[in-house]
Amino acid sequence: MTTGEARKREIGDVVRELGLPVVEDRIWSFLHPDSPAPLAAHAPDLVHVVDGLSKRVAPGLTVGFVVAPEGRADEVAGAIRSGGWSAGRFALEAGVRWMTDGTVARLVEAKRADAGARQRLVAEELAGFAVRADPLTYYAWWELPAPWRADTFTAAAADHGIAVTLGTAFGADPKRTPNAIRLGLASAAEPALRRALRTLAALARGGGEGTPVPGGRVG
Numbered sequence: 001m002t003t004g005e006a007r008k009r010e011i012g013d014v015v016r017e018l019g020l021p022v023v024e025d026r027i028w029s030f031l032h033p034d035s036p037a038p039l040a041a042h043a044p045d046l047v048h049v050v051d052g053l054s055k056r057v058a059p060g061l062t063v064g065f066v067v068a069p070e071g072r073a074d075e076v077a078g079a080i081r082s083g084g085w086s087a088g089r090f091a092l093e094a095g096v097r098w099m100t101d102g103t104v105a106r107l108v109e110a111k112r113a114d115a116g117a118r119q120r121l122v123a124e125e126l127a128g129f130a131v132r133a134d135p136l137t138y139y140a141w142w143e144l145p146a147p148w149r150a151d152t153f154t155a156a157a158a159d160h161g162i163a164v165t166l167g168t169a170f171g172a173d174p175k176r177t178p179n180a181i182r183l184g185l186a187s188a189a190e191p192a193l194r195r196a197l198r199t200l201a202a203l204a205r206g207g208g209e210g211t212p213v214p215g216g217r218v219g
Contacts, residue, residue: 001141002134005036012042019046026051030108031115031136045069048076053095057107063087063095112136118185118193125197129204138186141167143179145204150179156203162196 024047029035040047052064068076098104119135133140157164167180
């Protein structure tokens with residue numbers, strides 16, 4: 001899901017009321033060309049925006065950025081240094097060059113198209129199920145049909161060579177356990193992803209006769 005402008009404004013009001021410092025992770029925001037303004041727009045004195053190039057370009061390009069509230073830059077820089085976090089010279093040089101010559105922008109467009117294509121696969125193969133997803137992301141949230149429980153479904157998927165993520169990993173209230181799984185769509189090649197989704201659909205319908213899916217990690 002993508003948090004809308006109205007909800008961000010509400011969260012910003014709470015953050016300001018409590019005086020609560022926030023780290024806002026924007027690492028996937030590039031996928032949405034019309035992404036709402038960051039939370040920092042509603043609480044600029046408290047929100048630290050974190051972004052980077054590892055998702056836009058490649059995991060090995062470990063160049064990150066922090067936009068700190070006014071007057072907090074020195075403290076943020078000190079925290080980064082104390083953790084031993086720094087970008088290597090090659091990664092920094094490559095990142096700056098690829099941002100300025102348009103390479104990053106081209107990769108962003110390609111990844112948006114790729115994410116959209118993978119979401120269409122989800123819509124096709126899991127039609128009729130309770131699946132929610134932003135159409136321009138690499139994740140989907142699947143509320144499983146009865147009588148499946150998320151833990152037993154996850155185990156059954158693993159028996160077919162498919163890894164999914166339990167919804168409990170994202171639950172804020174331990175007393176309310178979502179009977180759902182998260183599907184991560186970025187890792188597997190598209191043919192393997194389609195086979196994995198088809199196998200998962202068969203499992204959910206009570207079949208589950210599919211064979212293991214090579215490279216079928218979807219979560």
